[in-house]
Every structure is written in C-alpha cells, then in structure tokens.
Amino acid sequence: MQLNYLALAVPLFLAFMGLEYVIARKTGKNYFSFTHSVTSINTGIAERLLDTFTVGIFYFVYDYLYHHFAIWHIQPSILLWIALLLCTDFIWYWYHRLAHEVNVLWCAHVVHHQSEDFNYTVSARITVFQAFARTGFWAVLPILGFPPAMITSVLLVHGLYPFFIHTRTIGKLGILEYVLVTPSHHRVHHASNPQYLDRNYGDVLIVWDKLFGTFAVEEEEPVYGLTKPLDSNSFLWQHFHFILELMYAVRRERGWKQKLKLVFGKPDYIDPEIRNILEQKYLLRNSTVPAVRRLNDYVIWQVAVTLLVLFAFLLLEYYVPAMVQVCITLLILLTLVNIGAILEQRKWVFYLEYSRIILLFIAVFYWWPSPALLFIATLAQLVAFFFRTNIKQHYLRLVYGAAS
Structure with missing residues (x-):
C-alpha cells in the first residue's frame, strides 16, 4: 500500500501545539486566543492542502532549470549538502527581507504577521502565494547546479526548523543566540514595537542579520501583529486585504512611475486610510449578535473534522480519483471560508453550507453512482427550495443564538 507519510506532519504539529497550550495554561500565561488560533490553523490547512497540487510544479521548475540552465552539475557529498543548506538559508534571508520591503511580495507574506498571538499556531500562517514567491528565489539553486532532489530534501528539513521558533514558552538559549535563530530572535521579528520593526529575518542562522545590519535583541516585551491590526477573522479578507489595498493605492496614483513605485516600494508607502475605506465597502460585519458557546463549539467541530479529512486526503492521495x-x-x-464568516457572524454562511452539501453529494455520487442516492438528493433539493426561508432562519438561530 502506497501512503504519503508526509501527512503525518499534520498530527505531529498539532501535538506540539497542544503541548505548548498545556504548558502555557499550567504556567498561568495566556498565549492563545480562540479566534487567532483558529484562523492561523485554517491558513495552515489551506496551504498544506494546496501544496499537494503545487509541490509537483515546484519540482518541475527546479528540474527544468537544472537540465537547461545549470552552470555546474553538483554531485551530492557531505560538504555540498552543508553548502546547499547555507545557500538555502542565505536566499531565504533575502527573500524574507524583501517580502517586508517590497509591496508585491508583502501581499504574499502579510498573512503570516496578522496574528496578535505568538505561538506554534502562528507558524501555520503560510499561504500558497508565499510558496510561489519563495520558489522564485530558490530557483537560483538549480541554476547553480544543485540537483532538484537534493534541493527538495533540504527545503523539507529547512522548513521544519521555523515551526519551533514560534513560541513564547522558551526563553533565551545562551550561546545558541549567537548562531541560530532562536524563539527570542523570532519574537522580535513578529513584534510591532517601533524598535523591533524590520529586524531578524533569518530562518535558521542569525548570522545573516548580524552581517547585514538587521539584528535586534529582545529587550522589552514584544507586541505582536501588524502595526495597524487587521481586526478581522475572515479567511478571505486575511488573504486578500493587502492585495486590494495595493490595487486601490496604485489606481489612485497618476503616471506609471508612481504606480510602479508603489508596487515595488515599501508597505509604508500605502496610505493606512485605504484599509478603512475598503473595510467599509467589503467587510460588513453583523456586530449585533453576541457570540455564544454553541458558535465556538460549531467552529471547533468544523476545524477538527477538516483536519481529519485533510490528514486522510494527504495520506491516501494516491488512491483518490482526480x-x-x-x-x-x-x-x-x-469550509475555511465558512469558519471565518461564522466568526465574523455573517448571515450568508447559510449559502456556504448549502454549497458544501452539494459538493459532498457530487463527490459521493462520483464514487458511488447510485440511482437511490440521486433520488434522495433530488428530494432534498425540492424540500430545500420550498422551505429555504424557514431552514435558513432555523440554521442561523442554531449557530448564532436566538438573537439572530
């Protein structure tokens, strides 16, 4: 039986998140908030899911560049594995730094910095947009002559380390602070304190920051999140708000020179008032409904089932029809959009629920094309059509409480 054992990363990382949560509770420290943890995990689910389809594309890019443009053809050895790790980390530093300094790259990276928490769940806030952006930088590796299989192996190892530095439960690590990126260093990077901004871009080694003048020591307690907090749990808004802000800002400018300056300039060039304008237009919240326990329970249930489906899907992907x-x-x-909309207490989530049921039926019917199943689905559709108003009201009361 052919299984994708990389799927085991899902329960492994969840176990570390749970362990950190238990330690934080036992030490009386509130490192976790419900909404930030949920939205961070949801972002990670989306990235891991879409990675299933993109990782092959990335490998093809590396393979094509290696066979057509490689300057050298490097044969694996211990020293060259170390050289590849150093090259990978060096390129990451510059990608990461430019992702904070160039608006078009910040569009992909901003999601990682939205949470006002700092814990292992935040490490999951990686988008597929960021994966594409990073691949553009790492594409230099096969041109240098490193084989694609070698690159992919190092990227897997290199990608594991950052997970463990997203925590507040680990203090400073003595002599390791001089060489490695530690949790203390990365807390500085995620902070919005003025003295911590644009510091500590390293991923594994902190030496690049010290070499290029972007290093800062953790002194006062960091305040996490964006300098202008996002204040939204919407899955879609988290992913696309800065893209819309940049597009709006570019549209307001006259002349290509000014427009390009915005696209490739710093996030500081974007007028912060633009977000307020866009929020009023696109981010209409239902603030009249108080959050109830059943709402949070429903969200937890959806996240748990989604993680279970994701794990099974990744583990058995070779056996699942296209x-x-x-x-x-x-x-x-x-489901991820639905969870965000529920946390925002929007009433159109009912239609997302309806769409999910239809998709589930299509998948089941494709696997098991039974006339009886088709009859039941048709009957359910008729009931939903004639009683849609009552069903919608009952659903919203069930999720949001009597006030809805």
Whole structure:
C-alpha cells in the first residue's frame, strides 16, 4: 500500500501545539486566543492542502532549470549538502527581507504577521502565494547546479526548523543566540514595537542579520501583529486585504512611475486610510449578535473534522480519483471560508453550507453512482427550495443564538 507519510506532519504539529497550550495554561500565561488560533490553523490547512497540487510544479521548475540552465552539475557529498543548506538559508534571508520591503511580495507574506498571538499556531500562517514567491528565489539553486532532489530534501528539513521558533514558552538559549535563530530572535521579528520593526529575518542562522545590519535583541516585551491590526477573522479578507489595498493605492496614483513605485516600494508607502475605506465597502460585519458557546463549539467541530479529512486526503492521495480530489479541495476551502464568516457572524454562511452539501453529494455520487442516492438528493433539493426561508432562519438561530 502506497501512503504519503508526509501527512503525518499534520498530527505531529498539532501535538506540539497542544503541548505548548498545556504548558502555557499550567504556567498561568495566556498565549492563545480562540479566534487567532483558529484562523492561523485554517491558513495552515489551506496551504498544506494546496501544496499537494503545487509541490509537483515546484519540482518541475527546479528540474527544468537544472537540465537547461545549470552552470555546474553538483554531485551530492557531505560538504555540498552543508553548502546547499547555507545557500538555502542565505536566499531565504533575502527573500524574507524583501517580502517586508517590497509591496508585491508583502501581499504574499502579510498573512503570516496578522496574528496578535505568538505561538506554534502562528507558524501555520503560510499561504500558497508565499510558496510561489519563495520558489522564485530558490530557483537560483538549480541554476547553480544543485540537483532538484537534493534541493527538495533540504527545503523539507529547512522548513521544519521555523515551526519551533514560534513560541513564547522558551526563553533565551545562551550561546545558541549567537548562531541560530532562536524563539527570542523570532519574537522580535513578529513584534510591532517601533524598535523591533524590520529586524531578524533569518530562518535558521542569525548570522545573516548580524552581517547585514538587521539584528535586534529582545529587550522589552514584544507586541505582536501588524502595526495597524487587521481586526478581522475572515479567511478571505486575511488573504486578500493587502492585495486590494495595493490595487486601490496604485489606481489612485497618476503616471506609471508612481504606480510602479508603489508596487515595488515599501508597505509604508500605502496610505493606512485605504484599509478603512475598503473595510467599509467589503467587510460588513453583523456586530449585533453576541457570540455564544454553541458558535465556538460549531467552529471547533468544523476545524477538527477538516483536519481529519485533510490528514486522510494527504495520506491516501494516491488512491483518490482526480474528480474527488477536486471536490474535497473545494469542500475544505469552502469550509475555511465558512469558519471565518461564522466568526465574523455573517448571515450568508447559510449559502456556504448549502454549497458544501452539494459538493459532498457530487463527490459521493462520483464514487458511488447510485440511482437511490440521486433520488434522495433530488428530494432534498425540492424540500430545500420550498422551505429555504424557514431552514435558513432555523440554521442561523442554531449557530448564532436566538438573537439572530
């Protein structure tokens, strides 16, 4: 039986998140908030899901560049593995630094910095946009002559380390602070304190920051999140708000020179009032409904089931037909949007629920094309059509409480 054992990363990382949560509770420190943890995990679910389809594309890019443009053809050895790790970390430093200094790259990276928490869940806040941006930088590796398989192996190892530095439960690490990126260093990077901004870009080694003048020591307690807090749990808004802000800012400018200056300039060039304008236009919240326990319970249940489906999907991906893969992918993405909309207490979540049911039926019917199943689905559709108003009201009361 052919299984994708990389799927085991899902329960492994969840176990570390749970362990950190228990330690934080036992030490009386409030490192976790419900909404920030949920939205961070949801972002990680989306990235890990879409990685299933993109990792092959990235490997193809490395392979194509290696066979057509490689300056040298490097043969693996211990020293060259170390050299590749150093090159990978060096390139990461510059990608990471430019992702904070160039608006078009900040569009992909901003999601990682939105949480006002700092814990292992924040390490999951990686988008597929960021994965594409990083690949553009790492594409220099096969041109230098490193084989694609070698690059992919190092990237897997290199990608594990940053998970463990997203924590407040570990203090300073003595002599390691001089060489490695530690949790203390990375807390500085995620802080919005003025003296901590644009500091500590390293991923594994802190030496690059010290070499290029972007290093800062953790002194006062960091305040986490963006300098202008996002204040939204919407999955879609978290992913696209800065893209919209940049587009709006570019549209307001006259002349290509000014427009390009915004696209490739610093995030500081974007007028902060633009977000307020866009929030009033696109981010209409239902603030009249108080959050109730059943709402949080429903969100937790959806996240738990989604993680279980994701794990099974990744583990058994070689046995899942393409059509079912598409349905499961859309179903999970709709669920993530749905969770964000529920946390925002929006009433149109009812239609997302309806869409999820339809997708689930399509997947099941494709796998098991039974006339009886088709009859039941048709009957359910008729009931939903004639009683849609009552069903919608009952659903909203069930999720949001009597006030809805």
